[in-house]
Structure formats: structure tokens, C-alpha cells
Amino acid sequence: MKKFILDLIVKENEHINEHYFVLKLTSNDKLPDMLPGQFVEIKVENSPTTFLRRPISVNFYDKELNELWLLIQIVGDGTRKLSEVQTGDTLNLILPLGNTFSIPKDKNARLLLIGGGVGFAPMLFLGAYLNDLGYNCEFLLGGRSEANMVQLNEFKRYGEVYTTTEDGSMGEKGYVTQHSLLQKKQFDMIYTCGPTPMMQAVASYAHKRNIACEVSLENMMACGFGTCLCCVTDTVDGNLCVCTEGPVFNITKLKWQI
């Protein structure tokens, strides 16, 4: 897919809570097509300690509304500065970057989308996309506590939502892989994005039951389009760039000890 460098307009900066916000961006021109799993690289202005762009997963893309959503967690100076943008501001983005999830041929495939923390972001777009294509999907979303459980109403539009929190403040207490759903139901395909230990636990669950599984990695990167070679992950084909060969990988390709 052709990559673009675009100045997009902030339509809305929706603060969910003190940790998360959603930037809703648009343009006077038609936004380029984007696929679930893909990401953008945002330039952060007026933050002296933020030298590089910030890679952010596409949270939602509405072709008709010409709108792109980015769910962002405030983790440092760069994301804090981004959290301060106002409606009408412009942001410079490089997009779309990276690959996408694979879609099963069987429309009746039982699909489970597992998100953890800010890893919810691509799962919403993937769920919406799968829905558009006529697939049913279910979401298993987990976080440290209730404050991490964002966009649940959006998720509910596209499928059944199951929740876990480590402190038990919402849904079942524990990790996503401990949720009773996984004991009760069978799935044909699992997609996941979240902290690496969580994705590894999910990958291990899938691997042991012979369930196809794709994970979306979020390694640190300098460029986002395959030239700095900083974001590599170790695969059966050697070190591959997460930005161009990923961020989505089938677990059979990764050298995870699962």
C-alpha cells in the first residue's frame, strides 16, 4: 500500500480518563485506505524531549465519515503532549504503515479477539472490519483495573464482550488467559494485541490447542517504514522488521518459547 505523509485535522480529542484519550482525525481530502493492524507514525510538535515520531495503532477507520481514530495511552512526554491537542489543530502523520491480520476463508469461523491495555486499539478496528465482512467475533478484554477498560460500548457494537481485570474491579478477576470463556468455548482463530507477556500467554493457549493465532507486536521503532532496522523481532526467517513485516505475526513464525 502506498504510504503518505499527511497533515490531518483534529476533529475531536476525547479524554477517556487520566491514562487514555482518543484522537479523532480527519482531512479535507479523502483519507487513504487503512487495514486493521496497520499503524501511523505521528510527529509530536513542541515536545523537546520527543525526538522521534510515535507509532500508534489504527483504532478505527470510518471510510464514509473520513475519520481515523487513535487510542493513545499517556506513557511519556510525547503522548502527554499529544493528549493536549485541540479540535482544529493539525497533526503530521505517516500512514498507513505495516501489514494486516489474515481473514479466514470460512465465514462461520469462530473468532476471538483478545486485547490487553492499550492493545485494545487495533482489536476495535479489526472487530468492525470483520463485522463488515460478515463474520461474527467475540472480544475478551483485560486490564490491570477498571481504568484500563476503555471503549467497551464501541466493542459491544461488533460482538459479545468478556472482561477481566487483575484487581477484579470489572469482569472476572485475573488475566485474560484465566477467563472462564476459554474453558467453555472453542475457537478457530485468535487475534491478540497487548503487553508481550499477555500475548505470549495467549499464544501458548492457542498453540496447545492448535488454534490459529496472530499477534500484533509493538516494538520500539525509529522510522516505521523499514529503513532503521531497529524494531526487529526474532523469527524463523531471522530478524524481521516489525514495522514492515509486521506488526501482525502468526505465532508459528515467532521464536517464542510457548
Next chain:
Amino acid sequence: MKNPVMTASGTFGYGTEYSDFFDISRIGGIVVKGITLRNREGNAYPRMAETPSGMLNAVGLQNRGIDHFIKHIYPEIKNVNTNIFVNVNGSTVEEYIEVAEKVNDLDKIPGIELNISCPNVKEGGMAFGVSCPAAATVVREVRKVYSRELMVKLSPNVTSIAEIARVVEDEGADSISLINTLLGMAIDAESRKPMLSTVTGGLSGPAIKPVALRMVWQVAQEVKIPVVGMGGIMNARDAIEFFLAGASAVQIGTANFIDPTVSMKVLEGIEDYLNRHKFSSIYEIIGAMTI
């Protein structure tokens, strides 16, 4: 060269990665990602850390080797209408020679950049660029087998950059490029662990520009061959400073990651500067700093 703005090795892939963003044939020269004799997987992740006004990297020359380049990449880029330089690396003098010999057979490659300054490999690399006898040997031996433009990329991690430059010129280099990255490190205070898998890495970006400028100035005074300046150039003004210090051309590196079109902006900005100051050519500002 059609203009004095080049892109630096390791920051511009093989050029084609940028062709979505602009017409890469407008660049004066492209130095492709460092190439070694054999496939190298590079260092383990994490390989990058953002630092104040810059970044550390420890990629470790990941590449598929010269034969892969010749077979798969060269055919894709050989007709791009600009000067494509191959950045040549080795663990031993013999490896440098073998890669240079193979590149010598490529008609559409007008020159090589001999990298004796990579700080991220265990063997070779920077070891050749921090001692005068080692630098002399590798330049002399490669000169014997390589007939086109031989540019040698120097390491800033030395006591006297002018001495290394002198040796490199004496052994037959056609030009000198500098600086490669400065050896540095970063620690995550919370986890008490290094930020890079290799602990140390190469620092680039605006943080190193004053060091680069100083070294370009010292080298330009020492040698007669052209000097290609780089190190933290983010815009045309930065580039102008390198010309004033004595560089005949510049390379844009880390800035490509942040703005993929930066080299075109630098090029246009240089033209504006020349017009504004009524210079008829870039040659009038090379080494034109007045003290």
C-alpha cells in the same frame, strides 16, 4: 553529482523505501545500508533508544550480504538516476577487499563508502577507524582493487580525527565522509538495565552536530580531497554550517526517520540561502567561515 545533498547509510534503506514519498532521483547521492560479505542478522532487540535530541542505535549491520545485494537489490535500483554508493563493511581486511571487488564490477555504482567506523559490531568495523596503521592498511588494500570513487567514512571515537584523515588521504582515498555515530549508552533507571541489548551503541541526531561540525572543520583543514559532512543535520541551516566548515557535500541521516522528505527540504533551503546571500554556486561557501 547533480547537487551536494546525499542520504546517509543506514537511514535510507536502499532508496526505494522512500519512493512513495518523493522522487528519490532528485537526491545528489544515496549511500545504501551497510553491506558485508555474508548475511548478518545484526544484534538482538532492543537496538534503539531515544535520547535527548537524538537516538542510540545498535543495529549491528544487519544485511543479507553482497551477493544478495547484487542479485536482488542492484537490479531494482541501478536505473535510479542518481549516484548510488555502496557502504562497504568487513570484519577483516580480506572481507573489505572481497566486497569492494564485487562492487567494482557493478557499472551503475559510481563509488563506495568504506565504513571503518561502525561502533556496533564485535569484530572489525570501528576497530579499523580508530588506529592510523589499521586505517592505512584497509584503505591501501581496498584502493588496489577498487577503481571508482573511494570515499572513506571516519569514526568520531578517536583522539585526533585529523591524523586518521591524513592517513586515509595518503593511502589513496578520493574523499572522506564523517562523522559516523558517537559511542554512547543509555540506562533505564527503573529496571536498572541497559536500554540496548549491546549496552553501548551509536549516538546520532542533533545532539552530535557540534562534534561533527568541529571534526569536519579539522579534517577539511588537514586534507585536500573533498570532505562529506554529516552528523545531526535536520534542516538547510544545519547543512550550510557544514559547508562553511569545509564540507563539499553533506549527508542527511537520522532526520530521514522523522521527515522522509527532509533531504528535498534541505536541498531547496540551500538554494534559497545561496540566492539570499547572492552566491552563484555552492562552491563559494565551502570552507567560507571567517574567523
